[in-house]
């Protein structure tokens with residue numbers, strides 16, 4: 001099957017039971033996507049599929065045949081995106097484990113326009129962070145939203 005990941009085309013032949021998170025991390029070596037709970041609870045494995053956030057730990061790789069996948073590596077290659085800079089500036093990350101999934105979930109929101117605080121809380125409600133207490137993450141997303149697209 002063919003799929004596009006971060007604007008590159010790949011030809012792969014995953015077994016029927018192969019999960020997207022494993023295809024990305026183990027076959028394509030895109031280890032920025034994290035694997036936390038394996039059951040859809042933590043959001044660490046979130047990627048964009050055709051622009052929509054999706055848990056790659058709950059997605060069979062074969063279901064993304066012909067689709068566009070964006071991982072954290074494809075968000076802003078070679079530089080920090082506005083949102084990434086904002087997270088650094090506000091102290092919105094500590095261990096960083098949740099950060100790729102958090103950024104992907106927030107980007108999907110920012111691409112739809114300027115979000116309210118409730119929109120932000122809703123968008124990251126499936127992403128767990130053990131370290132920051134969320135307030136600084138929300139603040140970072142708000143700051144990024146003040147610039148077009150947050151990217």
Ligand code: FES
Nearest residue numbers: 036037038043057
């Ligand atoms: S690893 Fe996918 S939601 Fe936690």
Ligand code: FES
Nearest residue numbers: 094098129130131
């Ligand atoms: S920064 Fe450590 S889990 Fe979020």
